[in-house]
Amino acid sequence: MVAAWEVAKEKMSEVDKILTGLCSEEKLIEYISGNDFELAKAAASAPNATNAVLSLGAIDKDSSIRLIVLKNKNCTSEIIAKLVKDSDAVVSDFANKLKEEKSL
Amino acid sequence: MKWYCEKCKKIHSDDELCHHIKKQLKKHPELLSEAANFATIAGEYALVSSQALDGVCQAVNKVAGSNLSFEGTHQYARDIQVFKRLNEEAFVRAGYFSNSEIAKEYLEIAKNNPNVMQSLDSKLTGSAQEVDWLRFKQGQLSSLSEKSSLLNKNAPGVDGETINRFTGKQISRTTIKASSLSPKGDAQTQANIESNIGKVKEAIEKGNATENDIIYGVKGSKKAAETLDLNNKVIEYNTPKQVSLSNERLKQKIANGQAVTSVTLEEIGKKMSQGAVIGAAVGLTVSSITTYIRYKNGELTKKAAFADVAEDTLNSAIVGGAMAGITIFLPAGPLGVIAGVAIGIYLGAVTKNILDEVFGKGAFGAILNSSGYVYGMTLNLVDCYEKINENMKVTNSNLGQAKNIQKEIEANFDLFDSMKERF
Numbered sequence: 001m002v003a004a005w006e007v008a009k010e011k012m013s014e015v016d017k018i019l020t021g022l023c024s025e026e027k028l029i030e031y032i033s034g035n036d037f038e039l040a041k042a043a044a045s046a047p048n049a050t051n052a053v054l055s056l057g058a059i060d061k062d063s064s065i066r067l068i069v070l071k072n073k074n075c076t077s078e079i080i081a082k083l084v085k086d087s088d089a090v091v092s093d094f095a096n097k098l099k100e101e102k103s104l
Numbered sequence: 105m106k107w108y109c110e111k112c113k114k115i116h117s118d119d120e121l122c123h124h125i126k127k128q129l130k131k132h133p134e135l136l137s138e139a140a141n142f143a144t145i146a147g148e149y150a151l152v153s154s155q156a157l158d159g160v161c162q163a164v165n166k167v168a169g170s171n172l173s174f175e176g177t178h179q180y181a182r183d184i185q186v187f188k189r190l191n192e193e194a195f196v197r198a199g200y201f202s203n204s205e206i207a208k209e210y211l212e213i214a215k216n217n218p219n220v221m222q223s224l225d226s227k228l229t230g231s232a233q234e235v236d237w238l239r240f241k242q243g244q245l246s247s248l249s250e251k252s253s254l255l256n257k258n259a260p261g262v263d264g265e266t267i268n269r270f271t272g273k274q275i276s277r278t279t280i281k282a283s284s285l286s287p288k289g290d291a292q293t294q295a296n297i298e299s300n301i302g303k304v305k306e307a308i309e310k311g312n313a314t315e316n317d318i319i320y321g322v323k324g325s326k327k328a329a330e331t332l333d334l335n336n337k338v339i340e341y342n343t344p345k346q347v348s349l350s351n352e353r354l355k356q357k358i359a360n361g362q363a364v365t366s367v368t369l370e371e372i373g374k375k376m377s378q379g380a381v382i383g384a385a386v387g388l389t390v391s392s393i394t395t396y397i398r399y400k401n402g403e404l405t406k407k408a409a410f411a412d413v414a415e416d417t418l419n420s421a422i423v424g425g426a427m428a429g430i431t432i433f434l435p436a437g438p439l440g441v442i443a444g445v446a447i448g449i450y451l452g453a454v455t456k457n458i459l460d461e462v463f464g465k466g467a468f469g470a471i472l473n474s475s476g477y478v479y480g481m482t483l484n485l486v487d488c489y490e491k492i493n494e495n496m497k498v499t500n501s502n503l504g505q506a507k508n509i510q511k512e513i514e515a516n517f518d519l520f521d522s523m524k525e526r527f
Contacts, residue, residue, distance in 0.1 A: 026219045035197040052217035061199025
């Protein structure tokens, strides 16, 4: 069973590994700050994304990454508070909505 | 220098530009900036050999030590290039160095997470060594005929290449490696260097690099290459300790909101004051231009041309207080900087008149400008520092005002929000 899982893991694409929480924080940091957009997007939505990973995503110049950060269940109230003042209206509106929902 | 011209069958004097050279210069205006570069390097050599700059350096240290911390032009420009490289290469997508405020936020995140800090350190180390390589290449006399540039990461295994300016043919490829000091001690530092150089071996095995590529690494790289049986030529530049110190300085700049990627006009006027600290100005004379073009035409050897131009520039060099009010051109990059003191080029009346005749009135300024020369008026060294101090006070006061205005705006927004909720 374990061996079958190891084989499956090897066959998975890097994006799949990120999305299933198989990447370490170190790797996620590399991806979220790296130049590959697909990997960065995946890192921002990783189920095991830590506060550091999401904080990096929150200062990304690409607003779609910032929006994905807000949609991650691990997004902290500090990050939401920061993105309430975001220059992009879609991001700030979504952050405001979250703020209300979570009564922050 | 008087010389006999085979084409004109006459002797030309120092202040006379041969008709044939005038024609050549008009057809190839880039020769003017090449001659200026040549004169700058020759002038630096002459100034250093004659120790004419010692007094200036002492004056800089004296004023700098008492009033403000002095950062050499060379280092200032290098650090800007490192931040620019980070913005254009390592973080081109994420944009962490797109402005100094974002860079500051990025550092704050790194301070709270060792993995982010490790990633930042590695990017600072790599980008700084790449910039140092480029500046090292641009500062060599061979840069007159060679052009070096950094490649983007789409070129695996190799970081920079040097080509012949005239033929465009590749001369060499360079792979750039750097390591900082390891907190675990010297043995671990050397192990890290070996691991880094080992990546060159891997690149060769994968066919992305060859044994002809040059390795540009920190001290200890030669030993590592020997251990790994690599036959590549190794150039060592920087020690791991210097890399660590550079990283600390760069991080301090990021923390201070100084991670700028370009020298803005405002900074030239206010903060980029170091660029205005000009230690000496050497003259670009008709004789120097003639000598350079004759060297390019194969009539003189590089050594003879260099000696002639060095003598010329030293004779025309103006150092210290005598420079106040002279209009000069400052070369870009490491050219024209000795021990953090800038060396500019000025043109005498005779040279200006002749160049006006060749290119049209004042066009020589545009030619030098397009080659990266910065045109400006020199100031007396002490006047310059006083001006810097004044400007720094104004900048600080402006910053204070800006912060107060920001607070007011935020308070107004809060008021607006509470009004919205009420109605």
